[in-house]
Amino acid sequence: MKVLxxxxxxxxxTQSSALMLAPAxxxxxxxxxxxxxxxxxxxxxxxxxxxxxxxxxxxIISNGHGDDTRHTLYNYEVVYxxxxxxxxxxxxxxxxxxxxxxxxxxxxxxxxxxxAVIGYNQTFGWVQTGTNPLTxxxxxxxxxxxxxxxxxMADGKTAQEEVxxxxxxxxxxxxxxxxxxxxxxxxxxxxxxxxxxxxxxSGDPSARLFLPAGPTGRVISKKLxxxxxxxxxVLLFLAV
Amino acid sequence: xxxxxxxxxTNLKDWILxxxxxxxxxxxxxxxxxxxxxxxxxxxxxxxxxxxxxIALETLNVDxxxxxxxxxxxxxxxxxxxxxxxxxxxxxxxxxxxxLETLPPTMTFQEMLEHIRARDAIGVQLLETHNKLLxxxxxxxx
Numbered sequence: 001m002k003v004l005x006x007x008x009x010x011x012x013x014t015q016s017s018a019l020m021l022a023p024a025x026x027x028x029x030x031x032x033x034x035x036x037x038x039x040x041x042x043x044x045x046x047x048x049x050x051x052x053x054x055x056x057x058x059x060i061i062s063n064g065h066g067d068d069t070r071h072t073l074y075n076y077e078v079v080y081x082x083x084x085x086x087x088x089x090x091x092x093x094x095x096x097x098x099x100x101x102x103x104x105x106x107x108x109x110x111x112x113x114x115x116a117v118i119g120y121n122q123t124f125g126w127v128q129t130g131t132n133p134l135t136x137x138x139x140x141x142x143x144x145x146x147x148x149x150x151x152x153m154a155d156g157k158t159a160q161e162e163v164x165x166x167x168x169x170x171x172x173x174x175x176x177x178x179x180x181x182x183x184x185x186x187x188x189x190x191x192x193x194x195x196x197x198x199x200x201x202s203g204d205p206s207a208r209l210f211l212p213a214g215p216t217g218r219v220i221s222k223k224l225x226x227x228x229x230x231x232x233x234v235l236l237f238l239a240v
Numbered sequence: 241x242x243x244x245x246x247x248x249x250t251n252l253k254d255w256i257l258x259x260x261x262x263x264x265x266x267x268x269x270x271x272x273x274x275x276x277x278x279x280x281x282x283x284x285x286x287x288x289x290x291x292x293x294x295i296a297l298e299t300l301n302v303d304x305x306x307x308x309x310x311x312x313x314x315x316x317x318x319x320x321x322x323x324x325x326x327x328x329x330x331x332x333x334x335x336x337x338x339x340l341e342t343l344p345p346t347m348t349f350q351e352m353l354e355h356i357r358a359r360d361a362i363g364v365q366l367l368e369t370h371n372k373l374l375x376x377x378x379x380x381x382x
Binding site for chain 1 (some may be wrong): 258259260262265286317319322328329330331333337338339340342343345346360365369373376
């Protein structure tokens with residue numbers, strides 16, 4: 001099962017947001033999933049299309065800038081746009097980690113055939129002091145909330161559960177920073193509130209990559225999810 | 241329900257203790273001056289403008305739009321005055337590449353203050369986000 005990451009990283013904001021996703025990629029690899037990671041100047045429409053056409057990914061996690069109708073990657077190149085986002089047809093879960101896509105592009109992508117799409121209907125913002133958001137005092141909580149969503153996907157959680165996993169981290173961050181005496185605490189709280197409330201899920205809330213690990217620790221693919229009940233039904237029929 | 245002044249002071253102290261990160265954020269306007277929870281507590285415990293502070297605590301949202309602009313400006317002014325602070329990052333497509341008037345990828349507190357003062361399209365978006373903070377604060381006062 002392939003998962004496509006596209007991480008534009010070409011100016012300060014996308015350099016940080018691309019880094020926020022890095023630990024999640026390792027998490028997917030640790031789960032035995034195959035990753036196609038288009039990062040930096042490789043995050044172009046041509047490369048995204050080539051990856052989708054060579055083998056349709058089960059999920060796409062795409063990080064760049066956005067507005068209400070367009071999602072952009074390297075150097076603001078438009079990759080998905082309302083009315084022409086057929087590329088996402090048949091993808092189980094798409095996560096558009098950018099601003100404002102939740103207003104029009106996210107529901108439009110579901111109309112074009114994506115099973116579930118997650119995005120944000122407001123500006124996605126965060127407070128950052130240094131260059132690495134993973135270790136930054138003010139930005140690390142934002143990275144945690146984003147990773148919670150993506151890691152839940154790698155754990156076989158449903159799209160609804162993925163959003164909830166992120167919401168739980170946002171709520172922890174809001175509580176933590178309200179009680180902090182850091183001079184920038186209020187600004188961190190403000191963006192955590194805004195990002196939490198801006199999360200949008202369109203399509204099937206029960207969509208997921210695979211059933212979570214069973215007692216044997218093996219993940220069950222979406223195909224087996226259908227085949228196993230059918231096989232049981234056939235066996236029962238034969239037994240009768 | 242209306243509490244006594246002592247009870248209001250106790251409630252405000254409790255709130256500040258639990259919300260240290262928000263205690264200096266201006267949330268109400270008293271005599272045309274934005275005040276934070278810490279300012280309100282000082283005024284109540286010093287018997288300064290007590291009636292006005294109590295009214296501000298009880299009757300917020302009388303003129304919400306103008307009041308919220310004043311509060312946002314006071315907040316960003318305070319933040320911009322601090323040295324070498326962090327910046328705010330966003331994932332909006334910049335206005336040059338988008339039909340929308342969007343927030344730029346990075347902003348200093350001084351730049352945000354200027355947009356709030358100009359009350360332009362970016363200032364309006366910053367105000368909407370700032371109001372989430374004020375809603376959270378206002379929901380906690382009784």
